Amino acid sequence: MAGQLNPNLLLCVPLAPLAGSLIAGLFGTRFFGNLIGRTASHTVTILGVLIAFLISAQTLQQVIDGATYSGTLYTWMTVGSIKLEIGFLIDSLTAMMMCVVTFVSLMVHIYTIGYMKDDEGYNRFFAYISLFTFAMLMLVMSNNFLQLFFGWEAVGLVSYLLIGFWFKRPTAIFANMKAFLVNRVGDFGFILGIGLLLAYAGSMNYAEVFAKRESLATLTLPGTDWMLITVACICLFIGAMGKSAQFPLHVWLPDSMEGPTPISALIHAATMVTAGIFMVARMSPLFELSDTALSFVLVIGSITALFMGFLGIIQNDIKRVVAYSTLSQLGYMTVALGASAYSVAVFHLMTHAFFKALLFLAAGAVIIGMHHDQDIRHMGGLRKYMPITWITSLLGSLALIGTPFFSGFYSKDSIIEAVHATHIAGSGFANFAVLAGVFVTAFYSFRMYFLVFHGEERFGKSHHDHHDAHGDDHHGDDHHGLAPGEKPHEAPWVVTLPLVLLAIPSVVIGFMTIAPMLHGDFFKGVIFVADHHPAMAELSHEFHDAVAMGLHALTTLPFALALAGVVSAWYCYLINPAVPAWFYRNFSAVYKLLDNKYYMDKINEFVFAGGARRLGGGLSSVGDRTLIDGLMVNGSAKLVAWFSTITRTLQTGYIYHYAFTMIVAVALYLGYLLMSA
Secondary structure, X not given: OOOEOOHHHHHHHHHHHHHHHHHHXXXXXXXXXXXXXXXXXXXXXXXXXXXXXXXXXXXXXXXXXXXXXXXXEEEEEEEOOEEEEEEEEEOHHHHHHHHHHHHHHHHHHHHHHHHOOOOOOHHHHHHHHHHHHHHHHHHHHEOEHHHHHHHHHHHHHHHHHHHOOOXXXXXXHHHHHHHHHHHHHHHHHHHHHHHHHHHHHOOOEHHHHHHOHHHHOOOEOOOOOOEHHHHHHHHHHXXXXXXXXXXXOOOHHHHHHHOOHHHHHHHHHHOHHHHHHHHHHHOHHHHOOOHHHHHHHHHHHHHHHHHHHHHHHOXXXXXXXXXXXXXXXXXXXXXXXXXXXXXXXXXXXXXXXXXXXXXXXXXXXXXXXXXXXXXXXXXXXXXXXOHHHHHHHHHHHHHHOOOOOOHHHHHHHHHHHHHHHOOOOOHHHHHHHHHHHHHHHHHHHHHHHHHHHOOOOOOOOOOOOOOOOOOOOOOOOXXXXXXXXXXXXXXXXXXXXXXXXXXXXXXXXXXXXXXXHHHOOOOOOOOOOOOOOOHHHHHHHHOOOHHHHHHHHOOOHHHXXXXXXXXXXXXXXXXXXXXXXXXXXXXXXXXXXXXXXXXXXXXXXXXXXXXXXXXXXXXXXXXXXXXHHHHHHHHHHHHHHHHXXXXXXXXXXXXXXXXXXXXXXXXXXXXXXXXXX
């Protein structure tokens, strides 16, 4: 039944996690003297997120029945004709995001009970992840750019706290500072884009800005011949490049693995990194006005999808393999945005949230079973010791590589078809990138799967010949890895239950929702696609039903590439390990390039960080010391001292000297008058 949603009930969605965060953060830590214990802290935060999830699920059902809400809850201030407000826009896009964020967050909260049980920062961690959930909900529920920017910056701030959760470790401090600074680069572009729209649309409300889209499309940036809407959209997307870790602003995301595994799942699956994808989809009425901006989005996404996947092939840390997988899949979502297939991008965002959270949490379960050893070269044969983790990891991996009838297949295959149907500049390279990425994804995913769960048991041995790529997740324990004779063990039920609950949507959610979300009216009136962008129309024309799509996929190139990737990983890492060793020996230059992550960190350190240091040094030495201190401060003092020295010689104290000076001055003045007459 259509109608208006209750704003007071909607307000409970972000406020319930916030309340839980405040209770655990204030009363469960040393801030107020540890007034409540661990059980109370995790109970109140889980209850807050559970309330948010239940209301979100109810809201989604009401939205499906036709209910909506768009309104202001609080006016902060009015500056001239500009209103700075807090408000909600609840439509199908928002309701879907609310459910995904709260469900994945709920699973992470439950999982954390088992994963962080020995950590002294237990209560503080629960406070952080609930606060993170609040920030993301404020972002997705906003109806204006001010609140969007608040949520945008809040998730960045809390991610800084979470990545550096173990703040006594230098690597964690470096990683969270890196994430914070890289995101500031993107956010600078983001706020420029918002500023341009505010300056020329005169409002920060989405609906009012979208209503002026046609007039905005006719304007150029003053002093240039650049279209204003193109510049604004590219600036907004630069913000998305930072948050959603697109090349070249991707460098922070792999290092964010320094945080505990639960937050890796929350950041990389359903919250922070999806904020940029959500934002561009929300701004579809503006992006549809600029093919140049869409082409830029398409090319950046293509580079990220393919080249970040290559990096996953050579990783040995189990969490970093999944992290580079996240980068690649975010690239796929961005490619879909560039192809004007916004609903496909959001659809992949949803399916990816479930199977990527599953893979991260399964990686954490493996780390627990291996006594905090994260190096996949030290594992093998875990299938018989950790059966629940094994089967859920297999299901998540099958979803990730796009196996027909799994959730990831329906979204990923739709992206490939949308790119094939688009004619925007850069679509040729994008088409190659997403197809090649299918093989790469299957190869690195099943390389990790086979090395962890199958083959020779390599744990409980000395590994002096390997790099120390493990031990990132520790809880105050200096011993990592299984001792000789020790065997892996399955994680407790609070860890395995979220795996099972996430595995279910990882398998079925795509099959259940592809028809309404991509080819029905689910996003009608929410996502806008121009008539001259045919990708979605062609997808809908070729779609019959989910079963037919899955059966047809068995004869297509993407399925063949995925199967080839799995078989190649099986042969290289279970049957004939000499093959990857041969590649490492004979393509050492390529391996070195990948191992150094295309030298992007070094480029950033030399060009950007080094440039900032050199600029700062130059400003300090030339601007501060030479100009300000040397010329303006000390120089003015010296000038006054020099002038005082001259004038002091004239101040003798004798009256006849002053009288003589006066007579000479009068004579000179009379002479001047006579000459001028």
